[in-house]
Amino acid sequence: MNKESFLIKNLSGGYQSGLIIKDISFAVREGGFTSVIGPNGSGKTTLLRILSKVLQPRDGTILLESEDISKICLKDFCKKVAFVSSDIAVNFPFSVWEIVSMGRIPHLKRMQQEKKEDLAAINAALVMTDTAHLKDKSLDEISAGEKQRVFIARALAQEPQIVLLDEPTSHLDIGHQIHILDLLTKLNREKKLTIIMALHDLNLASQYCDQIILLDNGKIFKSGPPEEVLTYQNIENVYRTTVVVKENPLNSKPYVVLVPSDCKK
Amino acid sequence: MKLHLKTSLTILFSVLILSFIIAILKGSVDILAKDLLLKESRTILVLRILRVFTAIVVGSGLSVSGIVLQSIMKNPLADPYLLGTSSGAGVGAVIATVLCISSIYLPFAAFIGAIISVIIVYSLAKQNNKINTQSLILSGVIVSIALSAITVFIISTSGSETLHSVSWWLWGSLQVYDFGLLAVVTAIVLTGVISVYIFSQDLNALSLGDEDAVHLGVDADKVKRILIIIVSLIVSSIVCVSGTIGFVGLIIPHLMRFIVGPNHRILIPTSCIAASIFMVICDLLSRIIMPPLEIPIGVITAVLGAPVFIILLRKSQTVR
Numbered sequence A: 001m002n003k004e005s006f007l008i009k010n011l012s013g014g015y016q017s018g019l020i021i022k023d024i025s026f027a028v029r030e031g032g033f034t035s036v037i038g039p040n041g042s043g044k045t046t047l048l049r050i051l052s053k054v055l056q057p058r059d060g061t062i063l064l065e066s067e068d069i070s071k072i073c074l075k076d077f078c079k080k081v082a083f084v085s086s087d088i089a090v091n092f093p094f095s096v097w098e099i100v101s102m103g104r105i106p107h108l109k110r111m112q113q114e115k116k117e118d119l120a121a122i123n124a125a126l127v128m129t130d131t132a133h134l135k136d137k138s139l140d141e142i143s144a145g146e147k148q149r150v151f152i153a154r155a156l157a158q159e160p161q162i163v164l165l166d167e168p169t170s171h172l173d174i175g176h177q178i179h180i181l182d183l184l185t186k187l188n189r190e191k192k193l194t195i196i197m198a199l200h201d202l203n204l205a206s207q208y209c210d211q212i213i214l215l216d217n218g219k220i221f222k223s224g225p226p227e228e229v230l231t232y233q234n235i236e237n238v239y240r241t242t243v244v245v246k247e248n249p250l251n252s253k254p255y256v257v258l259v260p261s262d263c264k265k
Numbered sequence B: 001m002k003l004h005l006k007t008s009l010t011i012l013f014s015v016l017i018l019s020f021i022i023a024i025l026k027g028s029v030d031i032l033a034k035d036l037l038l039k040e041s042r043t044i045l046v047l048r049i050l051r052v053f054t055a056i057v058v059g060s061g062l063s064v065s066g067i068v069l070q071s072i073m074k075n076p077l078a079d080p081y082l083l084g085t086s087s088g089a090g091v092g093a094v095i096a097t098v099l100c101i102s103s104i105y106l107p108f109a110a111f112i113g114a115i116i117s118v119i120i121v122y123s124l125a126k127q128n129n130k131i132n133t134q135s136l137i138l139s140g141v142i143v144s145i146a147l148s149a150i151t152v153f154i155i156s157t158s159g160s161e162t163l164h165s166v167s168w169w170l171w172g173s174l175q176v177y178d179f180g181l182l183a184v185v186t187a188i189v190l191t192g193v194i195s196v197y198i199f200s201q202d203l204n205a206l207s208l209g210d211e212d213a214v215h216l217g218v219d220a221d222k223v224k225r226i227l228i229i230i231v232s233l234i235v236s237s238i239v240c241v242s243g244t245i246g247f248v249g250l251i252i253p254h255l256m257r258f259i260v261g262p263n264h265r266i267l268i269p270t271s272c273i274a275a276s277i278f279m280v281i282c283d284l285l286s287r288i289i290m291p292p293l294e295i296p297i298g299v300i301t302a303v304l305g306a307p308v309f310i311i312l313l314r315k316s317q318t319v320r
């Protein structure tokens, strides 16, 4: 049996204006590929913010390799857990190299120059994400898909064990969506990276992940492997829309088909 | 391709030395290079060297303060003058002078004024826990006007002998009056600039966004608080030796970002030298445009800076 990377017990949390995440418990095994799905406003981003120490939990515990994350200092935490957002508005045009080298911040003291191992980590991250040829370009000179790969490279430069991603494909066309998820799958398999990702697209979640957590209004409606979570009853209950769930003939994972209102009769 | 650190530092340094030489020779009376070592020119020479020195201290401090504010507010329009920090420091310093507090402690009185104005501007600009650019600049300018009014009121009613003129406080000057004070201010600004430089990589992370900085292991709230205190100290001490001089913290970082890029490890040192050059030249202009009258240096920086501000404002509006 595999070890657990993240163990979340009775977690509640949110903002001053209100509690968003309510009494959530789940585990992510080491090397797992988990996606968090749910309607807009169901709390996916908030959950990831709590898991990444941006927000303090109101209640409950989060164990990272059986250590309570509230007891781990931020820098040490960021050596183990990296984060990729869906869209970072870049106010200042840093170069790709500068962005990726910021991934070394948790490993370096202030004013410490990058050592050989840091440069090696940065270069390896650039190569893995196929962005090495962009390294001198500025962020406002590259496409949205390339930018997303650069931020994944920055996360890899942190040399983490876990990467959290918040809708990493939401601004991309299908070709780039698949490219990013294939990249994550490769990292998951080859580097044994544990991945937890909020995702909009039910079918992408189904095809790529081994565990799905379906959030509804800050609570877990259902969690488990795709075949158990992505049933038409669950989806209709949470998203309040009619769907048909088929089996993808290529890999027998569930495949969600949308049903427009005129087709219902 | 952005210029390399060493190349840009070398170029800037040469220009600084050149402007240093010109600034020493030129003025309401010109000194010929061959007369430089004569006894007669000694007093005037010392005064001019001190002015250039003040220009370097003031320029470096103001540009670094601008850089910090721009980075932590994710906004290229932020500047200690526009955000009312300088005016707050001015009120603090004026009150302390009226109360006859020794000039060495002026920077600390100014610091209290600066911090109070920062708090007022922030709470005015805050709506639903969010600070929006336009309302921040607006409340900064309004608070700045109100605080300048208080400064003018105190100066014109106090009849204090030690206070400089209204125009000195509001528009600035690099004329050196008090060597002890200049020494204290230099020490504070130097320490402040070096401390900010130590936070270069934190500033890089913060300029991506607070949340993203936390994801990189930078405790955004704590680092921002430290930096705001450092900047307030730098700005307050500068106000005590030169009055309020605007737009330097806006123009120079903007120009240098354009030339060397946004990486603070490079941006901070290059901006310090560029701002020193800029201040030396502005001070020279203030002395030679209408001799023997001296135009307040803030007038010159405002004339040069206001157009840059408008261009930046236009640009930030088209982005949104």
Ligand SMILES: Nc1ncnc2c1ncn2[C@@H]1O[C@H](COP(=O)(O)OP(=O)(O)O)[C@@H](O)[C@H]1O
Binding pocket: A015, A016, A017, A020, A038, A039, A040, A041, A042, A043, A044, A045, A046, A047
């Ligand atoms: N910074 C914030 N402050 C207060 N409330 C927020 C904040 N961010 C999100 N919320 C609220 O939290 C709820 C969940 O939002 P979020 O976690 O972003 O959902 P999702 O990512 O699933 O769309 C929403 O009702 C939203 O209005």
Ligand SMILES: [Mg+2]
Binding pocket: A044, A045, A046, A166
């Ligand atoms: Mg979200």
